[in-house]
Amino acid sequence: MSEIAAEPEGASRPNRTFIARLKDSDLLASxxxxxxxxxxxxxxxxxxxxALLAPWIAPTDPFNPATNFLSDSLxxxxxxxxxxxxxxLGTDDQGRDMLxxxxxxxxxxxxxxxxxxxxxxxxxxxxxxxxxxxxxxTDSILMRIADVQLTFPAILIALLLDGVAxxxxxxxxxxxxxxxxxxxxxxxxxxxxxxxxxxASTMVEKNRDYVLAARLIGLSHARILISHILPNVxxxxxxxxxxxxxxxxxxxxxxxxxGVGLPPTEPSLGTLIRIGQNYLFSGEWWIVxxxxxxxxALVLAxxxxxxxxRDALNPRLK
Amino acid sequence: MIAFILRRLLASIGVLIAVGLIxxxxxxxxxxxxxxxxxxxxxxxxxEQLRHQLGLDQPTIIQAARFLINAARFDFGVSYxxxxxxxxxxxxxxxxxxxxxxxxxxxxxxxxxxxxxFTALHRDSALARLFQALSxxxxxxxxxxxxxxxxxxxxxxxxxxxxFGRGDVVHxxxxxxxxxxxxxxxxxLIMPSITLALFQMTLIMRLVRAxxxxxxRSDYIRFARARGLxxxxxxxxxxxxxxxxxxxTVVGLQLGSILAFSIITETVFAWPGMGQLFLQSIQNADIxxxxxxxxxxxxxFVVINLIVDLIYVAVDPRLRVHLQRAPV
Numbered sequence: 348m349s350e351i352a353a354e355p356e357g358a359s360r361p362n363r364t365f366i367a368r369l370k371d372s373d374l375l376a377s378x379x380x381x382x383x384x385x386x387x388x389x390x391x392x393x394x395x396x397x398a399l400l401a402p403w404i405a406p407t408d409p410f411n412p413a414t415n416f417l418s419d420s421l422x423x424x425x426x427x428x429x430x431x432x433x434x435x436l437g438t439d440d441q442g443r444d445m446l447x448x449x450x451x452x453x454x455x456x457x458x459x460x461x462x463x464x465x466x467x468x469x470x471x472x473x474x475x476x477x478x479x480x481x482x483x484x485t486d487s488i489l490m491r492i493a494d495v496q497l498t499f500p501a502i503l504i505a506l507l508l509d510g511v512a513x514x515x516x517x518x519x520x521x522x523x524x525x526x527x528x529x530x531x532x533x534x535x536x537x538x539x540x541x542x543x544x545x546x547a548s549t550m551v552e553k554n555r556d557y558v559l560a561a562r563l564i565g566l567s568h569a570r571i572l573i574s575h576i577l578p579n580v581x582x583x584x585x586x587x588x589x590x591x592x593x594x595x596x597x598x599x600x601x602x603x604x605x606g607v608g609l610p611p612t613e614p615s616l617g618t619l620i621r622i623g624q625n626y627l628f629s630g631e632w633w634i635v636x637x638x639x640x641x642x643x644a645l646v647l648a649x650x651x652x653x654x655x656x657r658d659a660l661n662p663r664l665k
Numbered sequence: 666m667i668a669f670i671l672r673r674l675l676a677s678i679g680v681l682i683a684v685g686l687i688x689x690x691x692x693x694x695x696x697x698x699x700x701x702x703x704x705x706x707x708x709x710x711x712x713e714q715l716r717h718q719l720g721l722d723q724p725t726i727i728q729a730a731r732f733l734i735n736a737a738r739f740d741f742g743v744s745y746x747x748x749x750x751x752x753x754x755x756x757x758x759x760x761x762x763x764x765x766x767x768x769x770x771x772x773x774x775x776x777x778x779x780x781x782x783f784t785a786l787h788r789d790s791a792l793a794r795l796f797q798a799l800s801x802x803x804x805x806x807x808x809x810x811x812x813x814x815x816x817x818x819x820x821x822x823x824x825x826x827x828x829f830g831r832g833d834v835v836h837x838x839x840x841x842x843x844x845x846x847x848x849x850x851x852x853x854l855i856m857p858s859i860t861l862a863l864f865q866m867t868l869i870m871r872l873v874r875a876x877x878x879x880x881x882r883s884d885y886i887r888f889a890r891a892r893g894l895x896x897x898x899x900x901x902x903x904x905x906x907x908x909x910x911x912x913x914t915v916v917g918l919q920l921g922s923i924l925a926f927s928i929i930t931e932t933v934f935a936w937p938g939m940g941q942l943f944l945q946s947i948q949n950a951d952i953x954x955x956x957x958x959x960x961x962x963x964x965x966f967v968v969i970n971l972i973v974d975l976i977y978v979a980v981d982p983r984l985r986v987h988l989q990r991a992p993v
Contacts, residue, residue, distance in 0.1 A: 495680055498918075498966050503925040510947035510955050514695045597807045604809045605932055607947055624813060624933075627821055628828075635817075639810050647805040 377659045387651035394645050398454040405447035410612075424633050437633040439622060445633060448619060449641050455615040456642070459529050460596040464588050466534025467595075471541025472584060476572050478542065479549025490546070493539045504536040505598050509607045522610040529608055533595050540587050548580040586660055590653035593646050600642055616642045673974055677967040682733065684963040688956035689732040693725075695952055741957040746949045751957045755939055760842050761831055762938035765930070766923045768858040773865035774916060780866075781873025782905060785881070796870065803867035808926055812860040812933035819856060827853050829935035857934045861927055865919050872915055876908035910977070917973035921966040 378384055397404065424437040424445075437445050478489040496504065512528040552558060553576065561571045602608035603617030611618055616638045623635030692698060699716050716722055719742075720731055735741070741751035784793040803811075820828035832849030834842040844850025880886065881904055889899045928940035935941070939958065946954035 495683060498680075498921070498970065499962070500922040500925045503928075503962065506928065506944075506947060507955065507959060510950070511691060511695055513947060514691075514950035514952060593805070601807055601809060601929060604807075605929065605944055607944070620809070620813070627813070627817055632817065635813060639813065643806055643810060646807070647802065650801070650805045 374659055378655065381655065383651060384655045387648040387655070390644055390648040391652055394453060394641070394648070395457065397450055398457045401447075401450040401454045405444075405450045407444045407447045409443040409448040409451055423631075437631075437637075439619075439634050440626070445637055448614060449616070449638055452614050452616045452619050452638060453641060453645070455526075455609060455613065456596055456599055456617070456645075459526065459533065459599045459609075459615065460592050462530040463533030463537070463595040463599070464592050466530055467537035467591065468541055468584060468588055470534060471538035472545050472577070472580075474538065475542035475545025476549050476576065476580070479546035480553055480568070480572055480576070482550075486546070489542070493542055496536075497539050501536040501594065502598055502601060505532040505602060506605075506607065508532040508535055509602060513607065522612065525609050525613070529599055529602060532602070533598050536598070537591050537595065540591070541584055544583045544587060545580050548583070549576055552576050552579050582660065586653070586657045589649065589656050593649040593653060596642075596646055596649070616645075669978070670975065673971055677971055680967055681960075681963060684960060685733045685736050686729060688736065688959050689729050691959075692732065692952050692956050693721075693728065695950075698952070736956075736960055739957070741953045744946070744954050745951045746946070747951075751953045754942060754954065755957060755961065756840055758937060758939045758942050760840075761844075761936060762924065762927055762931070762940060764843060764845065765854070765857055765861060765936060765938060766920070766927055768854060769861035769865070769923055769927075770916070770920055772858055772862040773869055773919075776862070777866040777869030778873055778912070781870040782877055782900070784870065785874045785877035786900060788878075800867040800870050803863050804871075808860060808864060808929045809933050811863055812856070812930060815856045815860060816933070826856055828856070831937055853934075857930050857936055860933065861923060861930045864926070865916075865923060868919065869912065869916065872912060873908055876911055877904060880904045880907050913976055914973050917969050917976070921962070921969050924962060924965060 378388065402408075439445060439448065474489055478486045509528060509532045512524070512532070516524055516528075558571060558575060561575050566575075599608060599615060600617030600620070603615050604621045606621060609615045609618050611622060614622070619638035620635055620642070623631075623638060626632075626634045698719065698721065699712050720728055723731075739752050743749065744751050744754055747754055780796050784796050787793050816828045819826045827849070830853060831844045832851070832853035833847040834844045834850055835846045836842055844854055886899060886903060889903050894903075924940075927936075927938060928944055930936065931938045931940040932944055939961075942954060943958045945951070946958070
């Protein structure tokens with residue numbers, strides 16, 4: 348959110364508040380004009396808040412062994428026969444409350460998604476700026492790497508990076524570093540799109556008068572790139588970031604589901620689904636169903652928001 | 666034309682060598698290959714002997730060159746976890762994956778193209794809207810969730826289809842196995858192939874729809890109408906034919922990602938293919954298999970890319986003229 352507030356037009360009209368500018372912007376009007384988008388926005392906000400507030404709104408702490416009893420394990424949801432009123436969405440094999448586990452899992456999934464997108468964005472925007480500004484050999488080499496990487500699906504690259512990290516780390520430290528490994532894998536597999544977009548706009552911007560003026564007064568290249576060109580190429584980056592957030596969440600969930608992501612001691616939604624899949628045949632459907640629903644709702648809502656943002660900011664569609 | 670093919674061929678070889686060097690770096694520097702291959706009780710002399718045998722005491726450039734030459738012959742040494750040649754392990758699992766990928770591609774084309782044409786021609790009908798909504802869900806839902814949903818519906822609730830494995834297979838020749846000739850093999854194939862095809866199908870559907878809408882607006886369609894041709898002839902002979910050029914490209918490129926995504930499908934359905942082997946190798950840090958799989962997929966991608974480029978030139982006469990005029 349803070350990135351949107353830092354957009355260039357804010358700097359030109361500093362006396363108006365962010366809310367006032369938001370109120371008569373086209374963006375808000377186009378947001379409210381589509382029911383689907385509003386619903387997607389509402390779902391996204393609810394899920395984000397739920398993740399953020401998980402430690403306070405979750406009925407139990409799913410990671411505290413003192414409050415989990417095996418006698419409570421595999422209880423069905425409270426609204427069907429045999430359910431325990433303490434556990435709204437039932438319990439898993441460890442006697443953990445599913446609702447709490449999902450809230451915490453959502454928190455982990457979103458955290459990895461955001462960090463992965465931020466890392467991928469930072470790498471992509473940085474390399475794109477350098478590539479577009481420097482041109483020549485630097486540009487050719489960076490863009491060839493981007494081309495080669497783009498021919499492979501991101502999930503495959505993330506899997507490979509994950510595998511290499513597994514091989515390099517000792518078995519004990521794997522679980523502790525799982526979060527960082529996932530963020531790096533996702534970041535490194537999603538930078539290409541940012542780099543290409545930013546490179547294209549940088550090549551346009553670097554010949555503009557304000558850049559020439561900045562050069563004339565003797566500013567360093569780094570200074571010109573960061574404080575002059577960067578703010579002017581960030582628009583499309585926000586759209587890519589929104590769409591990539593959904594992809595990053597899917598990638599994390601997939602890696603965790605495949606068993607190379609987060610361990611069961613620190614479950615994300617993908618890990619919960621992986622655990623729940625084992626109980627599909629014995630009839631404990633709630634262990635897999637509720638995390639899956641949460642993941643599907645989250646990804647669908649973020650995707651819809653990304654689609655809307657892309658269309659709303661695309662001048663050709665107006 | 667020949668210059669174009671040669672240039673593309675050289676670029677492809679360049680990509681393969683680059684990927685090969687990455688694979689070599691993984692093999693050489695991620696963990697110590699000797700430590701992975703021997704037990705704890707192996708003496709220092711024996712370790713040195715193995716190191717010498719593998720050529721690990723030679724200069725890095727020679728090691729890299731030897732690795733690349735061996736890789737070209739598909740010799741990746743011995744798997745750390747199975748203690749068997751990597752080529753044999755992958756070869757035994759390849760038919761399962763290729764069969765799954767092939768059936769999924771055919772399925773996605775057979776369903777995606779008609780759905781795309783329909784949604785473009787009858788844009789406002791209820792069925793078209795349903796297809797559009799379904800395609801959004803198909804793009805948003807992770808592959809493994811679709812797989813789990815299918816297993817729950819058809820294996821747990823309805824008990825119609827098996828939820829894992831390949832069923833009975835028939836041997837053809839010395840190494841190929843097929844599940845396409847037995848009832849249980851076909852039954853086992855249904856859910857995995859649908860799971861794998863769904864994402865590609867939505868992609869193809871959206872692409873065909875967009876292209877079809879674009880083409881239907883063009884002048885030659887208007888002329889065809891003016892000539893009094895039937896709607897059927899216009900839609901299928903004039904419009905659809907021209908939408909298929911970009912579709913070929915995307916389908917070709919997607920064939921590669923179908924192979925990659927089969928990792929997920931194979932895990933959900935315990936399908937005994939290459940993807941499952943790759944995943945096991947990641948979990949067990951089995952670098953030779955990872956390196957081999959990486960190079961195999963890279964070669965497939967490169968070959969497919971090359972073929973798609975050539976088909977593109979063959980299908981679209983405009984490109985051929987362009988290539989002859991501009992010396993490339």
